[in-house]
Amino acid sequence: MENQILNDALLVYPNPSQDSPVKGTALSIFYVGAAAEKAGLEIDYVDERFDGKERVKELLDQYKPAVIGVSSMTGYQLQETLRIFQYVKDNHRNIKTVLGGVHGSLLPEECVKEDLIDFVVVGEGEETFTELVLEVKGSEDYGKIPGIYWKKNGKIVKNEERPFLSAKDWPFPMTEKNKKYFRLSAEAGELFYLSSRGCPYRCRFCYNIIFNRRKWRLMPFDKFQREIRTLHDEFKFKYLFLNDDNVGSNIKRLREISLFLNSVGLKWGSCIRANDVTRESITIMAANGCDRFLLGVETGSERILRDVICKDLPNGIQDVRNAVETIASSPIKPTYSFMCNIPTETEVELKQSMDFADWIHKTDPKARLGFYVYAPYPGTQLFYESQKMGYKMPSNVQEWSRMSLSNSENLIAENLYYISGLKFRGDISNVKFPGIRRLQILPFELLANIRWSFRFLKYYTLEKYLIKWLYRKALERIQQKV
Ligand code: B12
Ligand code: SF4
Numbered sequence: 371m372e373n374q375i376l377n378d379a380l381l382v383y384p385n386p387s388q389d390s391p392v393k394g395t396a397l398s399i400f401y402v403g404a405a406a407e408k409a410g411l412e413i414d415y416v417d418e419r420f421d422g423k424e425r426v427k428e429l430l431d432q433y434k435p436a437v438i439g440v441s442s443m444t445g446y447q448l449q450e451t452l453r454i455f456q457y458v459k460d461n462h463r464n465i466k467t468v469l470g471g472v473h474g475s476l477l478p479e480e481c482v483k484e485d486l487i488d489f490v491v492v493g494e495g496e497e498t499f500t501e502l503v504l505e506v507k508g509s510e511d512y513g514k515i516p517g518i519y520w521k522k523n524g525k526i527v528k529n530e531e532r533p534f535l536s537a538k539d540w541p542f543p544m545t546e547k548n549k550k551y552f553r554l555s556a557e558a559g560e561l562f563y564l565s566s567r568g569c570p571y572r573c574r575f576c577y578n579i580i581f582n583r584r585k586w587r588l589m590p591f592d593k594f595q596r597e598i599r600t601l602h603d604e605f606k607f608k609y610l611f612l613n614d615d616n617v618g619s620n621i622k623r624l625r626e627i628s629l630f631l632n633s634v635g636l637k638w639g640s641c642i643r644a645n646d647v648t649r650e651s652i653t654i655m656a657a658n659g660c661d662r663f664l665l666g667v668e669t670g671s672e673r674i675l676r677d678v679i680c681k682d683l684p685n686g687i688q689d690v691r692n693a694v695e696t697i698a699s700s701p702i703k704p705t706y707s708f709m710c711n712i713p714t715e716t717e718v719e720l721k722q723s724m725d726f727a728d729w730i731h732k733t734d735p736k737a738r739l740g741f742y743v744y745a746p747y748p749g750t751q752l753f754y755e756s757q758k759m760g761y762k763m764p765s766n767v768q769e770w771s772r773m774s775l776s777n778s779e780n781l782i783a784e785n786l787y788y789i790s791g792l793k794f795r796g797d798i799s800n801v802k803f804p805g806i807r808r809l810q811i812l813p814f815e816l817l818a819n820i821r822w823s824f825r826f827l828k829y830y831t832l833e834k835y836l837i838k839w840l841y842r843k844a845l846e847r848i849q850q851k852v
Contacts (some may be wrong), residue, residue, distance in 0.1 A: 378412040379437040379503050382426055384450030385418050386443055388774075389841045391801060391848050393419050394562035394611060395555040398441040398471055400543035405496035407545050411503055415548045418450065419849075426454055430462055436506045439491075439499055441471040444747055448473055448771035455486035466506050470495045472577055473770065476749035478519040482526055484767045490519040493581065494535050494567075537567070537587045542597055549604070556607035563601070565594050565627055569616035571643070574680045575709070578615060580749040586616060588623060595630055602634055610638045618646035625654050632658035639663050645683050647693035652700050662703040665693065670726030671719035674712055679752065687726070698734035705738040706730055708790075711783035712744045713756045720782075721825060731794065738797065741790035743783045745773055785830040788837055792818035802844035810840055 381403045383396035396417045403413045414435070416425050430438065438458055442451040455467045470491040474481045478490040489512075491498045498517040505512055512520050517532030544552050555561050566589060568582030578584065598610070610631065617640040618624050624646075631638050639662040642651075647665070655663075667690050668679060675681050683689040697704050708723050727739050746756040746763065748770070757763050764770040791798070792815045803811045814837050821827065 377433070378435060378507065379406065379414075379439060379499075380426070380429055380433075380435045381413060381415050382438065382440045382454060383415075383417045383419070384440060384442065384447050384454065386445075386447040388446050389838075389845055391845065392560065393555055393558050394560040394613070395552055396441070397543055397562055397564065397613070399439070400545075400548050400551070401541060402439065402441075402470065402495040402499045403548060404541040404543045404545050406500045406503060407547065408541055409500045409504070411500065413547060415551065417551050420551065420554055422849075423453075427457060427461075430458065430465065434462060435465060437466045437468055437503050439468040439470055439495075442469060442473045443471060444473040444476070444745070444770055445774045446771070447471075448767065452484075452486060452767065452771055459486050468499065468502065470499065472581060473748075475581055476577060476747065477767075477770070479526060479528070480748075480765075481767050482519040482521060487767070488520065492517050492519065493532055496535060496541060498532055534585065534587065537589045538593065540567075540589065540593075542600070544601065544604075552601065553605055556601075556605040559607075559609045560611065561601070561605070561607050561609065562611050562613045563598065564614050565589050565612055565617065565623075566614045570619065571616070571682055572680060573682070574678070574751040574755075575712075575744065575747065576750060577747055579751070582615070586619070588620075591623075591626055591630075594627075598631070598634060598636075602636070608635075608637060610636050612638060612640040614640065616641075616643065618642040618651060621646075621648075621651060624651055628654050628658035628660060631660075637661050641665070643683075644690045644693040645685075647696055649696060652696050652702065656700045656702050660702060662705065664705045664707065665690075665697075667706045667726070667730070668709050669712065669715075669719070670708075670722035670724070671715070674715060674719060678712060678714055679709075690726075691729075694730050694733050694737070698737075703736050703738070704734065705740065708739070708741045709744040710741050710786050711780045713746075713752060713759050713761065720786075724786075724822070724825060727790070727794070739790060739794035741786045743774075743780070743787055781830075782827045785827045785834065788830070788834055789818045789821050789827065792837070793822045802841065802848070807844075811837075814840075 381399040383399050399415060403415055406413050414429060440451045440454055442448045458465050458467055466488045467486060468489045468491060469481055469487050474490040475492045478492050481487055482490045489502060498515060501515045502518060505515060513529065516530045518529050520527050566587060568586045569578045570584055570586045572579055572584060637659045639660060641664040644665060668681060669675050672686050675686055708727060710720055710723065730737055731739060746753040746761060764773060799811050814833060817833060
């Protein structure tokens with residue numbers, strides 16, 4: 371990489387997953403960095419999925435910035451974050467460590483207790499991080515910065531809350547310094563962007579209620595158009611994924627977005643709720659370049675959907691059935707995700723989910739399906755209930771970092787993650803095991819099909835061990851190619 375002067379801060383996006391090859395744009399750090407750069411700060415970026423794990427060390431050793439800020443979700447990314455902070459504390463004790471992103475925002479107090487973390491930024495980081503870096507370089511008067519947790523003489527200090535940024539003030543996240551990552555994602559067909567932040571719904575497992583306080587803020591449409599055009603002029607990409615929490619609950623807006631993206635000549639994808647799928651919305655989207663989206667089915671049990679997770683679908687599972695049928699009759703390729711091991715879920719209800727998955731697969735053979743182990747994310751309502759019901763909860767950052775969607779105390783649920791993946795996600799196997807390598811995973815796919823048919827989810831230890839090993843090797847190969 372070219373020589374650069376790094377005075378102020380380094381922003382890092384660690385790999386979020388041990389087994390996902392996704393390399394979408396790390397908007398989390400680019401928004402924050404763009405705001406800091408705009409304020410005149412010297413910022414550099416590392417996305418470890420592209421740069422590898424040594425790059426952070428090289429930059430820190432060479433340039434010694436005042437601050438290192440790392441973005442983290444709960445789970446594996448947090449493990450990687452702690453690894454980075456450990457290196458900083460072992461080798462550069464005077465560099466301040468800042469944790470930002472979803473996990474720190476949900477559990478700021480617990481995180482700042484950790485010796486490796488000097489500051490936690492809660493919620494949107496644009497203004498907070500800029501002010502924090504200026505104070506680290508200046509008079510170190512941290513008490514006046516809204517939106518942080520920090521330590522003063524060993525005591526935890528919680529500053530006042532930072533109000534939301536107005537959507538019109540979200541910075542344009544691409545800068546000269548981080549442009550190369552936008553290019554890499556665009557070339558991989560994985561350019562991510564947002565047209566809104568937050569969601570008005572109240573699903574009891576979702577981070578939104580705490581993080582976005584049920585506010586759904588839409589980017590002014592002319593700003594969205596301008597920014598997409600700028601990116602498109604720069605990279606001439608063909609595919610865009612809108613990672614909004616909720617893109618579809620306003621049909622007028624959805625129509626505008628669809629028509630606009632089509633006018634730019636883009637194919638695109640996004641996430642949608644079942645009750646926002648109508649003949650009208652699907653026709654507009656399919657006719658205007660949308661070719662895939664994600665939809666959270668969560669469960670085949672009416673009780674769990676309504677009473678446990680409060681998905682707020684007016685007609686319950688019937689809304690999902692309608693959505694599946696409507697999407698099946700369109701060219702859009704959907705991905706449906708389920709959760710298992712939801713608090714109070716019975717064996718019968720888990721089977722209902724599997725039966726529902728079979729029905730979806732039969733109704734729409736182009737659909738992809740995935741089962742994930744319910745992970746009680748901190749701060750959500752279901753988290754507190756899970757706790758009351760005796761779920762063993764992590765009690766510090768290190769333990770949270772070991773939480774994942776593919777493992778839990780419940781072995782059956784963990785097995786289902788792998789078995790359903792092998793049964794329903796052949797396209798992913800194609801990416802991980804191209805050409806002749808496909809033969810490595812094929813026997814496990816066949817076994818997974820048999821297990822699924824008989825609903826036989828037990829005694830999977832050896833198979834799972836080998837599958838995990840194969841996945842790990844595949845990911846290493848993919849990473850070496852970048
Ligand atoms: C894209 C995405 C991914 C991508 C990774 C990102 C990428 N660039 O490739 C992929 C697909 C790999 C991914 C994986 C996972 N994801 Co994800 N992902 C998202 C998604 C849809 C968008 C993230 C994004 O870019 N947001 C836009 C940015 C601007 O928002 P932001 O990250 O919150 O950043 C702001 C602040 O948090 C803060 N900030 C962020 N980082 C930093 C750093 C510093 C230093 C500072 C100061 C501030 C700061 O400032 C930013 C600007 O205001 C979010 C939902 C959402 N809409 O945010 C879920 C989300 C973050 N993912 C989530 C989860 C759970 C996961 C998984 C663990 C499981 C899953 N559901 O797939 C996996 C991990 C891998 C695995 N298999 O185990 C949860 C997080 C919950 C939690 N407790 O952490 C979310 C919120 C979805 C949800 N509704 O539950 N994910
Ligand atoms: S609809 Fe989706 S984003 Fe909105 S609260 Fe529910 S799970 Fe979260």
